[in-house]
Amino acid sequence: MARFDIDDLCSFSHPERLIEMKSDLEATAHAPEQLVSKDGRLVEMRSRKRSESNCRSLKQLFLDNQAGIVFNLVLLLYLTQLMIPRARPFTRPFLWLSHYNPSTGKYAVGFNDVYYVIYYLVLFTGLRDGLMNGVLGPLGRRWGISSVKDQARFAEQTWMICYYCFFWPLGVYIWYSSPYFLNMAELWTDWPSREISGTMKFYFLAQLAFWIQQVYVINIEKQRKDYWQMLSHHVVTIGLVVASYAYHFTRVGNLILIIMDIVDIVFPLAKCAKYLGYNTLCDILFGLFVVVWLSTRHVFFLMVIRSVYFDVPAIVPQTCFQGGMHNLQGPLPQPSGWSWLLEPLRDPEGLICFNQSTFTGFFSYLVALQGIMVMWSYAILKVVVKVLSGQNAEDIRSDDEEEEDVGELEEEELEEEEENEADYRYLEEEADVDDGIVKAWERRRLALPKRSGSSSALHLPGHSDRKEFLNRIGCEKQID
Template sequence: MRVEADKQLKPAAANRSRKLSEWAQWLEERQISLSFGLIAALLAATHVYAPEPAVADGVSAAASSSLKARLRALASHNPRTGLYAVGPGDLLLVLLVVLLLTGLRAAAMKLVLSPLAARWGVARPADATRFAEQAWMLLYYNIFWPFGMYLYCGSGYFLDMEALWTDWPRREIAGPMKAYTLAQLAFWAQQVLVIHLERRRKDHAQMLGHHLVTVALITAAYAYHQTKVGNLIMVLMDVIDLFLPLAKCLKYLGFTWICDVLFGFFVLSWVGARHVLFLVTCWSVYADLPRLTPDACFRGSAGSLRAAEAEGWRRFWEPFADPTGRVCFGRDVGNAFLVLLLALQAMMMVWFTFIVRIIVKIVQGHRAEDVRSDSEEDEDE
């Protein structure tokens, strides 16, 4: 009886998988039109329904009611301080950036990067697609890693771990920091979609877990006003992607010896950033945060911040639901951050075993190859 039941379940599972694949293909083929169409609709709705900005001195009412002014109001801009708060419009801003990244990625891959791959001698369509995917990642990280480093190097917490935890809570942050944090959040949310559109690798589940944990960490750091440590962790995580996508692109173009050299830089940056400096940051979360951040609760906006009670489970979720509501920080919240960070570290250790396997192959005289590609679900002709 059990064998018969298994036989009945297998066709049903295959049918569900086929339908999901068809939906993924449908979305992939329409990424450009769907993304930019939804962006246009959301911007039109924003122009109509976004909060009416206050008319500042010397500024015409028409200029103050422009789409740009409404977007700034949507981003919770404080004209008195020039800073930005966490606000209810942030979700819409993240959605806009997710759609923008999706549309730009699809357009760049289809219209620019894949044709370039073909022109440069990448014959197989599957390889041209992989080249385009990696080239897009290279473009993204060559914009956002320098942007993140610019913010970090110009900050008061540059090379000072203890300064990560002082002056909490800061209800308002500078525009570039808000733009960087929300754009990174949008990128990783979009990556959850991307890995379901690309051909699956054997570490698909691990990649999905990594992306979801990253989204959770960025969201929590933003809601709990810990963007300083968020900035540091993101530049540590992103630095390796200055080397890995470039190495893969060069491999598809046939520059294998340069690929091997870049792989060496990738390994050094991986170990230094993700297994040394990342763990130093985790130690600071464990040791410095409880000592330097008050175990307290506050509520109100930046100009009217006041102490609040630390009672009930609702205090853990309130920062996500009410930007001017109660925000609490203590050992329990710090431990939650630490658990998520260590979960990332555990996944990175698993990936490091893949890296070690590649190093062993190179030592044995082989070229650097991504061992995750060994069990893709199917092969293109």
């Protein structure tokens, strides 16, 4: 049974005190509900943080084991091809070039090429991760690169050198052994040549897989300051490769890739020299890079754009064709709508058209790519001015990466501080509720007549200390 003091009985003669008692009791009754609600929000917030942390852990687990995952996938694919004959029609497009014509010894374009691109996309991902972490990174450490960040950058640039040192000579070989070697007009003759050699087909599909893999790389790694420029460059390049391959402009596509790829050999060499501490060699290679960049991207590439603008309208017929090389039909009238644009991707012998719209799209791609390279040329010339002023040549992105490393650490510290601040705000709000309850009890005690030996309406034995009360508030209190 509850116990009442004389003070409580006296308070019934004062309505204002009775109202205060009622409000104090209501505040006390609602306090546990408020605290339970806040506890629920805190539990939910911490559960969400744990869920996000688990997602990040799974992503990091995948990133740390890319080479192993790829190795197992490729091994499974080859074992399936060797041991399960019924599965070979499904596994073969991943491993070998499709749409072969035995009568001509050449290959057509078709949908099965997608599987070949996927295979090399996965293969490049595993090779890159395995070489960087298992070979190139330790090699940089052995050669005296002490910084973990520089070891990673050295491995990344060395991987680029390995890739382009294979595909750039291959592209030059294709160009040198072709009729369009040093002859721009031959880039456009005999269109549409619906079949290409196996070497050209492999070259294009592997390059397409590499550029798609580059989009994957810039999204899984820490974003750099020029992320959007790089992404735009990769997307435009992928579109250019796909368009030139599907519409049988592989000759000009081959020449453009040669023009681009040589730069990606010289520049990584300069960066590797920088990471190894050979600053003079880095400056020399950087000077060579500037010469190669300006000559290929703003002289030879503009020559290709000029040939597109002047030679294509004069040589390439603006009409449609259908069928393979053995039964090519045309010229045919252009159909209505836009579905015919995707026909070369769906059917190697389907309808293929060239008109003013396709010319404008192809030309716009090249101009867009040139525009991106102009912006990069401006950044490169800034570094040239830096070198001429007596400083060492450095990639502008390297400085940005160092700033971003610091920024990333600061961001992590800020996130941790925000988490702590959120918990602190919760505890502070909880304390505000408790403090409000205590103040209500104090106001009520001050409003009641002072009598020795009197007690409050709720008897709280052992809770005279305010700090202890704040620590333990929220527990149910029994009325004596």
